[in-house]
Amino acid sequence: MPDQRILLRAEDTSVLIDLTAGRLPAIVHWGSELGELTAADAAGLAAATMPSPHANGTDQVSRLAVLPEHHTGWTGRPGLSGSRRGVGWSPKFTTTGLTISGERHEGPESVEGPAAGGVPLATYGVASVETAAVDELSQLGLTIRIELLSGGVVRMQATVINNGADDYQLDDLVLALPVPAQAREILDFAGRWGKERTPQRQPLGVGTHLREGRHGRTGADAATVLHLGTPGFGFADGEVWAVHTGWSGNHTHYAERVYTGEQVIGGGELLLPGELILKPEQSYTSPWIYAGHGIGLDAVARRFHRYLRSRPQHVDADRPVTLNVWEAVYFDHSLPKLIELAERAAEVGVERYVLDDGWFGGRRNDQAGLGDWTVSTDVWPNGLHPLVDKVKELGMQFGLWFEPEMINLDSEVARAHPEWVMATGDRLPVEARHQQVINLGIPECYAYVKDAISRLLDTYAIDYIKWDHNRDLIDAGTQPGGVPGVHDQTLATYRLIDELKAEHSGLEIESCSSGGARVDLGILQRTDRVWVSDCIDPLDRQQMSRWTTQLIPPELMGSHIASERSHTTGRRHDLSFRAATALWGHLGIEWDITGANDDQRAELKAWLDFFKAERGLLLRGDLVRIDHPDPALMGHGVVAADRSRALYSLAMVDRSEVNGIGLVRLPGLDPDRRYRVSPVIIGGWPQTRFLPSWWSADRPYVDLTGAALARVGIQPPDLPVEHAVILRVDPLD
Secondary structure, eight states: OOOEEEEEEETTEEEEEEEOTTOOOEEEEEEEOOOOOOHHHHHHHHHHTSOOOOTTSOSSOOOOBSSOOGGGTOOSOOSEEEEBTTBSOSOOOEEEEEEEEEEEEOOSOOOOSGGGTTOOEEEEEEEEEEEEEEETTTTEEEEEEEEEOGGGOEEEEEEEEEOSSSOEEEEEEEEEEEOOTTOOEEEEEEEETTEEEEEEEEEOOSEEEEEEEOSSSOOTTOOOSEEEESTTOOSSSSEEEEEEEEOSSSEEEEEEEOTTSOEEEEEEEEOOTTSEEEOTTOEEEOOEEEEEEEESHHHHHHHHHHHHHHSTTOOOSOOOOEEEOHHHHTTOOOHHHHHHHHHHHHHHTOOEEEEOSOSBTTOSSTTSOTTOOSBOTTTOTTTTHHHHHHHHHTTOEEEEEEOTTEEOSSSHHHHHOGGGBOOOTTSOOOOBTTBEEBOTTSHHHHHHHHHHHHHHHHHSOOOEEEEOOOSOOOSOEETTTTEEOHHHHHHHHHHHHHHHHHHSTTOEEEEOBTTBSOOSTTGGGTOSEEEOOSOOOHHHHHHHHHHHTTTSOGGGEEEEEEOSBOTTTOOBOOHHHHHHHHTTSEEEEESOGGGOOHHHHHHHHHHHHHHHHHHHHHTTSEEEEOOOSOTTEEEEEEEOTTSSOEEEEEEEOSOOSSSOOOOBOOOSSOTTSEEEEEEOOOSSSOOOSBOOTTBOSSOBOEEEEHHHHHHTOBOOOBOOTTEEEEEEEEEOO
16 A cells, blocks of 8 residues: 555644554644644654664664554554464554545645655545555454544544454454653542542553453443643643543553653453454454543543534433432332322423333332333333323423343343343352343343333333443353353443334433443443432532543533432532532432422522523533632533633532632633623522622622633632532623
């Protein structure tokens, strides 16, 4: 294949791809916009950034490909690991084909000849670059796709093909992007059930920072987005490169610095031993690896948000206010109680009503019934029709809870088909939450689960599924041999969701997994929101929502107003703090409002009315998060795309070590425009001990320029701990 270089440019991002000497595609530059380049410019940059020989190294050096190759002398993590019983374990690929589709740019005239090394340059905007390669000796084919998407997101994917006459065992396939030496600090996430996406930082030294997810699902402790940036980077400052593995099964994220000084970040699927044996002519396609670059974490987050919002299937901003009944009734499915709850919900302005766990089979508690997807005649002698009809009569959508990937041993389906339980060896996996995993990789099992759900969707007017997944996949094999099945289970789940949505127009599905244990761009290519956490204590949700939006925009993030006393932590909070926290996502309620008094219901309705009036801004604005030196304050907001309006939240999440936390800057506005900043008053005056001088009863606002608000800031009210205030910013011209 002739030598070629390709420049991709979109939304302040440039990617220069090198395809020379028959090697796999390598990245010369990924990051800030380079402007228009000639072929000579590209050749000069490629020469200037080529790794240099070093003492005690290989005599020849080459640029690292996006699928790193051991044969080049790279001693870091190889991109492809596998063999034919120990043979062909270090392939050497030669590129044989190139396909480019997208927005071709007519840049400056290409200069070829000696100055450019005879290598032409093609320039594109949003585009896809696909290269084909082979290794005749290893009898493997390889396809690599590199795409620049809306928002400036880069994504990569690879397919390996077995061209041989015998089996090839694939052990690992990862893709990686180069990151410059000034990026030496790592930020990724940890967490647990009820406290997902807890940020953690550390320096990158020589070696590998490896995050493996072995839960069989994304995991509450998932890295989610792995960032590598200039030390001390924040929401608005510092150069940051980030990567996300868009896969809902076992997976990896990693950052690596080798002794020569080269650095990469990347990821891929984590394959269990013997999980993928490619028969002759069979292939494997990796998950998409997504990457974003920007100045500050907010810039990286906005790249992901803009890409997701550009998709044709993306939800609109008019997200229906939802009530989920779980914390109101748990397993006590009394029709009169549920109808009363629906009536109270409609009165305050709820638009979607979701019936949670407990409606099917023998499911009177969490120890039985999973897998028996038929309406319980004991609890629902007339089926779900009385409740569904009432919900529809009240003008609301109806949603229903399922856990299609799980099974209780105390169920009719488990008794009929014990071989459908995922297991390995001569034992059952250790139980978790009294349940096991049902094997969707078995065609008959898949058909049973799909048919059962489809019958319910055909019988009742169901608009929405809360799709849960409440345990890790341990010993997840296919009986009787116990061959690992996490990969097939993940693909079967994707297919099941895709087919149900294709066959039931307008159906929305939420990804819930013990709360927030399945938040990734693999599941979100086919679902319409995620449940951030089973913990909706507003104090904990301040942190979890703040960092969940590092990957996904607010409209994909289930965010509910909690009960006065938190189900998971036991803390008590005022309605104002619960609502002011929940407002910044797809708003809902998780609270028995039949027990609320008139004043509480009136205040709740006012909060829902405010959300409805502002959801176009709340769920389509640009995310901004406030860097403040005092960790007691947590601030964030959304700014209209044209920077005409904004809403900000200031929350006290701890006691400060000083009496006053100082000025708070409000970023993201037009620096040359004048704005009025005023508090949002819902349910009475916010609980503050002292008001700043600009905020008085007769004049509760201040007028300033966007530059003054971003560079100087304002004095916030003196809020008690676990209280928040919302500020609205409106234009004066």
